[in-house]
Amino acid sequence: MLSMYELTGNEMYLDIAKEDEAYMWSYWNTTTCNGGLIWNIPTLSYHNAISNELFLELTAKLHNLIPNDTEYLNHAMKEWEWFAASGMVNPEGLVNDGLTEDTACINNGATTWTYNQGVVLGGLVELYKATGETSYLVSARSIADAATNSTLLIQDGVVTEPCSSETDCEPNGTNFKGIFIRELAKLNAVLDDHPYADLIAQNAEVAYNNARNASDFYGFLWMGPFDTVTIGTQEAAVQLLTAAYLG
Template sequence: MAVRGVTAAGPGDVDTVHAAIEAMNAFYNDETGLWGDPWWHSGVALRAIAEYMLIADSDEYATLAANTVEIQRAPLNWWPEGGGDFRADSTDDTGWWALALTSLYQVTKNSTYLDLAKEDEAYMYDYWNTTTCGGGLIWNIPSRTYHNAISNELYLELTATLHNLIPGDTFYLGQALKEWDWFNATGMINSQGLINDGLTEDSSCVNNGQSVWTYNQGVILAGLVQLSVATGESSYLDTAQSIADAVINDALLSPSGILTEYACATADDCEPNGTAFKGLFMRGLAKLDAALDNHPYKSYIQKNAQSAYDNSRNGTNFYGFAWQGPFDMGTTGRQASAVDLLLSTL
């Protein structure tokens, strides 16, 4: 896992992000176009390098990105219905890739990426429930079950983003507003201002009280920022701030001010998915911080990045699971999470 010729100067420096991306790309397979398993982690990694290119005004990874899209848009050999174009067997997996495509479109202005993201939005909306829970996307496509938070949060961010990218659009704005009105009324945002995993699978459709994952607190922030941009309404930012503050002030989620995936007793318990979650919260928090004039979350972001850099990084710029340290091992999820964290400091 050697990283070629990159110096990491510390959080807030573009070279530090570049070093972390180069380390992440040690997991990249040119033949599959993936950074490893699970599949959705590669969508997150692709989106992260696209956002790096936007911030750094660089096309360094454009060829790598194009390779990934070309290979991975083919029908999926593990999904019996094939799909293709990132249409997978769960709505959230499709959502991660669709958001990566919108970021790639912003970098390259290649309309193919935007068209794919629009195709993915339509696919996700095919699983908007018209019979139970008053609407909302279901998560598990084969079984047509489970209204979860993440699928609906991703759909909110995707549709609001599409609106903001397409001049004169009204359709995607309507979809974003429909999603938020439904989500906000479900009770998934609990009495502590935090978001649980989803709704019960009986006719009551109430908050199921399951784990408060960090990414569920973060993707909603990015979606609400996009919705505020789309509508000009600051009330969406107010809601986002209340969720962000609940995370930062929670002793389990932010012990000593460092974001922690407390729902996992150990890093092994978080595999294979949850190792990527914390960076997704920080990404959303950074989007919110940038939208607020007083930048109230800058110090929290910087503190977490400095802790990860000082305590959870090894000599070749791989980052471990716990940002408090010590470094445990390098995986795609851990590294993509660190890249998102470090991007949040720029």
């Protein structure tokens, strides 16, 4: 919605984004884990990475688009303060899926999905733009470096998912790599040395040459061979090629 607002200037999209933020904020947890958004609304349970990362990026970007805002910036800073102290980032610097569902509220050691390494980068970039504090870029670069140096997430220079095939991933998991690359590109753009440009370009070239069929459908594995196309694999390819083009 905020991207549409930036493109069109239509206040309707901004209003929808504000409504989304208010809904998410209403589920900020004040009883367990010292805060944070919950993921499972029906059971009011599970603090996971993606919900909180998306809230971070949404609130920080809302602040950057709304003159004289303080509310959304306060929410963004509160989110990052909680996230950074939550233990969601493991000792290897990667973001696990969430926290344990007990009073300990510690890292649950669950899958380090690529998109969980990505969305937080976009949020931290927006916080940097909002405040000018380079510490946010330092934190973002630490997570990005851990991801791009991970032998689990990068194989022969190509981004891959911890699940090995399209059928092993839940349907939306086929787009996770695209989300990661999109957000990595946002960080790359604001760093003076553009350290991830070569990785992004290499992945686009590999996917174009190996994961694409004659109809311009893209499979799940960017290193190839072409396997099964889904909406998710096509979305991921669009985000990868766009990131490489914008370079």
